Amino acid sequence: MSETRPTNAATVLERPPPLSLGSAQPRTLAEEQLQERPQRSASQGADYDVTVVGAGPGGYVAAIRAAQLGLKVAVVEKGSLGGTCLNVGCIPTKAMLASVEALSIARRGREFGFQTGDVVPDYGTMVRRRDRIVEQLRTGVAHLLKKNGIDLIRGAARFRTAHELEITGPEAAPDGVRRLTTGNTVIATGSVCSRPPIPGIELEGVVNSDGLLALPTIPKSLAVIGAGAVGLEWAEIFGELGSRISILELEPRLLPPADAEVSTELGRAFQKKGAELLLGVSVERIERTSELLSVVYRRSGEPERRVEAEVVLVATGRWPFTEGLGLEAAGIHPERRSIPVNDQMQSRVRGIYAVGDVTPGPLLAHVASKGGEIAAEAIAGHSARMNPRTIPACVYTQPEVAWVGLTEEEASERYGAVRVGRFPFRNLGRAIAGGLRDGFVKVVSEPQYGEILGVHMIGAHVTDLISEAALGMTMEATVEELFRTVHAHPSLPEALHEAALDAWDRAIHKG
Ligand SMILES: Cc1cc2nc3c(=O)[nH]c(=O)nc-3n(C[C@H](O)[C@H](O)[C@H](O)COP(=O)(O)OP(=O)(O)OC[C@H]3O[C@@H](n4cnc5c(N)ncnc54)[C@H](O)[C@@H]3O)c2cc1C
Numbered sequence: 001m002s003e004t005r006p007t008n009a010a011t012v013l014e015r016p017p018p019l020s021l022g023s024a025q026p027r028t029l030a031e032e033q034l035q036e037r038p039q040r041s042a043s044q045g046a047d048y049d050v051t052v053v054g055a056g057p058g059g060y061v062a063a064i065r066a067a068q069l070g071l072k073v074a075v076v077e078k079g080s081l082g083g084t085c086l087n088v089g090c091i092p093t094k095a096m097l098a099s100v101e102a103l104s105i106a107r108r109g110r111e112f113g114f115q116t117g118d119v120v121p122d123y124g125t126m127v128r129r130r131d132r133i134v135e136q137l138r139t140g141v142a143h144l145l146k147k148n149g150i151d152l153i154r155g156a157a158r159f160r161t162a163h164e165l166e167i168t169g170p171e172a173a174p175d176g177v178r179r180l181t182t183g184n185t186v187i188a189t190g191s192v193c194s195r196p197p198i199p200g201i202e203l204e205g206v207v208n209s210d211g212l213l214a215l216p217t218i219p220k221s222l223a224v225i226g227a228g229a230v231g232l233e234w235a236e237i238f239g240e241l242g243s244r245i246s247i248l249e250l251e252p253r254l255l256p257p258a259d260a261e262v263s264t265e266l267g268r269a270f271q272k273k274g275a276e277l278l279l280g281v282s283v284e285r286i287e288r289t290s291e292l293l294s295v296v297y298r299r300s301g302e303p304e305r306r307v308e309a310e311v312v313l314v315a316t317g318r319w320p321f322t323e324g325l326g327l328e329a330a331g332i333h334p335e336r337r338s339i340p341v342n343d344q345m346q347s348r349v350r351g352i353y354a355v356g357d358v359t360p361g362p363l364l365a366h367v368a369s370k371g372g373e374i375a376a377e378a379i380a381g382h383s384a385r386m387n388p389r390t391i392p393a394c395v396y397t398q399p400e401v402a403w404v405g406l407t408e409e410e411a412s413e414r415y416g417a418v419r420v421g422r423f424p425f426r427n428l429g430r431a432i433a434g435g436l437r438d439g440f441v442k443v444v445s446e447p448q449y450g451e452i453l454g455v456h457m458i459g460a461h462v463t464d465l466i467s468e469a470a471l472g473m474t475m476e477a478t479v480e481e482l483f484r485t486v487h488a489h490p491s492l493p494e495a496l497h498e499a500a501l502d503a504w505d506r507a508i509h510k511g
Pocket of ligand 1: 053054055056057058059076077078079080081082083084085086088089090091093155156157158188189190191209230321323324325355356357358363364365366367368
């Protein structure tokens with residue numbers, strides 16, 4: 001890599017300095033692993049070296065990494081192991097999406113050369129399958145905590161001081177209240193569904209993403225307020241199950257943070273499936289009209305209009321959750337509900353770290369988990385840091401959407417005339433063979449050295465394909481390094497290879 005290329009020091013995992021527990025600095029990964037054998041006695045007289053509050057993907061990963069590093073660790077959880085992600089977020093939605101994807105393939109039997117007769121969804125079985133998967137993974141998290149020698153304390157934690165926690169709950173202690181002292185605390189209390197001030201939001205049939213999981217039957221019609229990942233994935237699920245879908249979004253396009261071209265293509269895909277897209281509208285109120293709910297909305301300067309639906313999903317984002325945590329007793333002051341942290345997940349109070357949805361930044365499970373690893377390593381004296389530039393974002397609609405880095409618009413603002421390569425899946429052998437022609441890959445690169453600034457994908461399996469781009473960006477790769485990499489044929493990642501070539505005007509199969 002040229003020395004004159006812009007560098008991004010934060011992408012480099014520096015050698016860890018000596019562990020705060022007094023051990024010598026490891027020199028190789030093998031030595032580091034030897035050094036990380038659990039020791040399990042808290043330093044400085046506290047009950048624990050690290051207490052993690054919340055056992056979602058941020059918290060349980062922080063706990064496991066801290067235990068790997070030889071620290072004595074407790075996790076406090078007031079609800080279910082796995083947090084939002086496992087119980088009401090990533091996993092249940094992906095289980096339902098897998099069911100509807102299978103359904104849509106079965107419906108395309110004639111195209112692939114088989115007959116199925118009528119393909120009818122069995123919603124009850126799908127829900128039971130989803131719940132079994134969640135239960136299986138919850139058991140897995142419990143097993144991992146146990147295997148790593150982590151104490152799991154059931155109950156709600158509250159700070160008494162920066163190094164003392166009170167845990168309340170029938171299982172926390174015989175009298176329901178337990179106190180413990182801790183050298184460090186990792187706050188991983190996650191987020192809850194936001195509740196915008198829309199009149200009528202309290203009406204029966206108006207639900208958030210948690211409530212949608214509890215629906216006993218498939219609604220005939222669903223209005224989704226908010227076209228972010230959560231709203232769109234549920235629109236995908238119920239659309240495929242036969243609900244009439246309307247999507248209302250304040251911004252003029254679906255998935256506002258995505259690259260504009262990707263968002264337009266996704267909009268086309270939803271329209272092709274019959275969804276009604278009401279973009280650039282503000283929802284004024286929700287009313288009940290006979291059997292249905294009526295969502296009243298307005299476009300700037302236009303009269304009110306309404307769309308009717310049996311169920312209304314409010315998917316307008318999530319709020320960091322710190323209620324009942326007693327942050328003031330620890331000297332922590334949230335800003336716009338979340339806990340500010342540096343790139344090692346340290347809050348402004350020594351010994352208190354925060355990770356995941358409770359911190360500013362994208363509300364994603366892998367961000368929470370990476371934050372958990374980093375916090376644990378920072379506590380142990382290592383110096384890994386969060387690099388916000390290389391975090392992938394995925395949306396599991398059909399077609400899927402995935403991106404990492406800057407959009408073309410953002411990159412142009414920052415770097416001027418960027419070089420962009422595109423490649424459509426319809427030109428790719430594997431995609432044609434698999435009936436997966438929709439979508440494209442787009443690579444945005446810095447004009448002088450060709451460093452990859454962003455990769456944007458829409459199409460089948462792109463949520464898997466994006467990891468190659470994330471690795472490339474973590475290593476500050478150039479488009480040249482991407483296209484010099486040999487990609488197997490026939491395979492979907494060839495689209496990334498061709499898009500990288502196209503950024504240098506040398507795509508082979510573009511046509
Ligand atoms: C429908 C939906 C789909 C999603 N899909 C994806 C996806 O596909 N990919 C993705 O990356 N992200 C997805 N997310 C987001 C992802 O779920 C969150 O980013 C992730 O769960 C955040 O992890 P966390 O550890 O910060 O918090 P959480 O998972 O929210 O866990 C926080 C935990 O802390 C506990 N807790 C809170 N306060 C206390 C206390 N005082 N004492 C003890 N315990 C406490 C809670 O009970 C909870 O278990 C989705 C979210 C939703 C709602």
